[in-house]
Amino acid sequence: MVGAGEGGLDNELARVSVVDYSGKVILDTFVKPRKPVTDYRTAVSGVHPEDLEDAPDFKTVQNQVKLSIKGKFVVGHSLYFDFKSLKIYCPKELKRDTALYPVIRAMWNGSSPSLKNLAFLVFGIQIQDGIHDSVEDAMASMIVYRHYENQWEEYVLLQGSKAIFEEHIFCYYCGHSGHMKYDCEAWKKNQLRLLAKQESSSENQEYYVQ
Numbered sequence: 001m002v003g004a005g006e007g008g009l010d011n012e013l014a015r016v017s018v019v020d021y022s023g024k025v026i027l028d029t030f031v032k033p034r035k036p037v038t039d040y041r042t043a044v045s046g047v048h049p050e051d052l053e054d055a056p057d058f059k060t061v062q063n064q065v066k067l068s069i070k071g072k073f074v075v076g077h078s079l080y081f082d083f084k085s086l087k088i089y090c091p092k093e094l095k096r097d098t099a100l101y102p103v104i105r106a107m108w109n110g111s112s113p114s115l116k117n118l119a120f121l122v123f124g125i126q127i128q129d130g131i132h133d134s135v136e137d138a139m140a141s142m143i144v145y146r147h148y149e150n151q152w153e154e155y156v157l158l159q160g161s162k163a164i165f166e167e168h169i170f171c172y173y174c175g176h177s178g179h180m181k182y183d184c185e186a187w188k189k190n191q192l193r194l195l196a197k198q199e200s201s202s203e204n205q206e207y208y209v210q
Contacts, residue, residue, distance in 0.1 A: 008039025017134035030055035046131035075145040077115040092165035
């Protein structure tokens with residue numbers, strides 16, 4: 001993700017990666033953001049301005065993803081964010097979200113671990129060491145799923161419609177449901193206020209030094 005809007009607080013899709021069951025990359029492409037980028041977040045995203053200059057547009061990539069996942073189980077970590085960013089509907093029965101699987105959550109006292117912690121603490125795989133790599137993340141999610149696959153699919157069969165396929169969307173900042181913190185207007189306003197305060201503090205500090 002890269003940042004758009006004031007303060008770069010709006011998330012814009014910049015890269016999409018899809019791997020198959022064996023971990024082979026079947027899609028890996030940059031995406032031209034629909035809004036002007038105000039923060040490339042390069043230190044975390046690894047995305048540079050030149051990466052997006054000739055990137056395909058959002059609709060093109062969206063269609064590529066739709067074709068690659070059509071009728072298939074989709075494995076990922078916190079899939080809500082992925083499908084929200086891609087504006088793609090995926091039937092909940094086809095989702096296999098490694099952030100929601102009860103056996104995994106039980107190891108974190110009912111919470112959802114980060115993919116980085118899950119990959120390292122359970123499988124000894126180190127990912128997201130500085131810059132995020134979406135291919136690396138996709139591969140890690142698939143490794144997690146394949147490890148639990150038989151047990152997971154048995155759980156789905158036994159639980160049926162009661163199986164957890166989707167996350168309850170809740171904002172821990174404002175306390176309302178239906179959106180997450182990074183989509184929360186109250187959170188964004190507070191972040192902008194903090195940024196303005198930091199800039200003001202920096203200006204005063206420079207003046208004092210002079």
